[in-house]
Amino acid sequence: MTAYQRAQEAGQEAVRAAILDAATHLLVTEGASALTVRGISAAVGCSTKVIYTLFGGKDGLVQALWLEGFARFERRLLAASDDPDPLVRLMECGTAYRAYALAEPDYYRVMFEGALQGFVPSSEALECSRRTFDILTAHVAACLEAGRLRGGTAEEIADLLWMASHGATSLELSGHLTGEQAEQRHKLLCRSLIRAFQTSEERTPP
Structure with missing residues (x-):
């Protein structure tokens, strides 16, 4: 079959x-x-x-690849955590980023590693990708509003967290980090970056 x-x-x-x-x-x-x-x-x-x-046809299918990848990514991020602690939700969002890449490596490469050379996303595709970043930004904003983080705007801190998680995840997919080591390094990286923006009373990682 x-x-x-x-x-x-x-x-x-x-x-x-x-x-x-x-x-x-x-x-x-x-x-x-x-x-x-x-x-x-x-x-x-x-x-x-x-x-x-x-x-x-092919053009419609290419747009659909991008949309499908980000739709799956969005669902993964939204389902990451419903913990009442915003700092825990933020950490779980980073964990969900890595989990998505490992579960959907082909889509991840299409979305973030230029597999679709020459592809120009439509306004719908750009909005779909933007929503995934907005999820992370909302978690950071919740931490700022609760007084759990300080030292940057929600967008600035979210940018840094995305960059860090993307770098570690891409290295893992390329085979430079594997298995348990990769998971530990990813958690340590996210926790260390979050810690840099925690208030003095909040310097214990979630």
Whole structure:
């Protein structure tokens, strides 16, 4: 049974997801030249007509790859934590960043490592990506409002946390850090950066 046949049994959304997953994997493993409607249909086991019907062609599919990646990322961040402590929620947001990259490495490379060379995101795609950063910024803002952090704006601190988490995660995906060591280093990095903005009374990491 092909990926397409399995997805058919689960409905149209599953078919759409199967096509996007296959396209993302082809792009990351074989390069942009492999991202053709014919190549994707062969990988999934469906006709090219299915792809044209769902996405309107290659350009629509490329936009959909970006949107799907950030939609999954957004869901992961939103589900990260409902702890009443804003500092804990902030730490869990960083943990969710790494967890998403490990669970969806192909999408992560499309979203953050330039796999879609020459791609110009639509206004909808840019808004989708912006929402994920807004989640992190909101957690930082909650910490500032509660007096748990100081020394920068919510956007500035969120930028630094994103940069740190992205760097550590990308090194792990590249094989420079592995397993338990990578997890420990990521936590230490996030905690150390947060600690730099904590008030003197808050210098115990969450």
